[in-house]
Amino acid sequence: MKKIYSEQELIDMTIKQLEQTSIYEDQYEQYVRRPFRTDFYDDLSPYVQVGKRGYTLQMYERGIQMLNKLTKEEEDVIYWIIEDTIHIIAHLNLLRKYKVDNINTHLKYTKEITKELTTAMNKAFYEIGGIYQEWHEANRRGALENPLK
Template identity: 85%
Template structure:
């Protein structure tokens, strides 16, 4: 059995991946830490519990658990977290660029905006490279979030 990393080790390794990108800003590190919170579960966000048998990937929607899946591969966990972090960061950068807050003013999710989001994510995964870029291209997040696979 492979080494089971603790929460802090996973956070540090994932932040190191994120630091390899032009998208990295220290303020966004909170999104790398968020999957280990237990006080509140955002809808459809990754959550991870570390245990003796491995890592349990969890996801909630409206307070109902939608995913509870065990993996022993820390790379799965890191990819899941970095993919979500990059998505959030790319989205926040678009909100900043178009000077909207999605509370009082709203971003219109046109084809062009969605293309900008996709392009930013692809560029960021290109900067990380390796298996993470391959998994992003192959949409591994969908596989990780499928309870049957």
């Protein structure tokens, strides 16, 4: 029988991977913990429930559950959280760089900005390497978020 890891074990394993990147800082731990919250669901963000049978991947949009999928693979959970966290960090870095907050001032998502975001994410996954880099390059997040696969 495959071991089912606790929320804290998954968080620790995820942080260990993210610490290999040049963009991760301790202040971003909140984004690694966010998928385990149950009091509020951000739109299209990963959420994970740990159960006896495995890990339930969940996603909501405007309060409506869009994904509810069981996996027994902790690597799926870790990758899903890494992908989301790296995207958040790369985006926050762009907001800082261009001195915008996306509330009062807004980032214009030009081809150049999108390329900067993609480049930052690709660099972080390159620094992690291994299966997580391969999955990023193969758009595994899309497969994880497809309820039929």
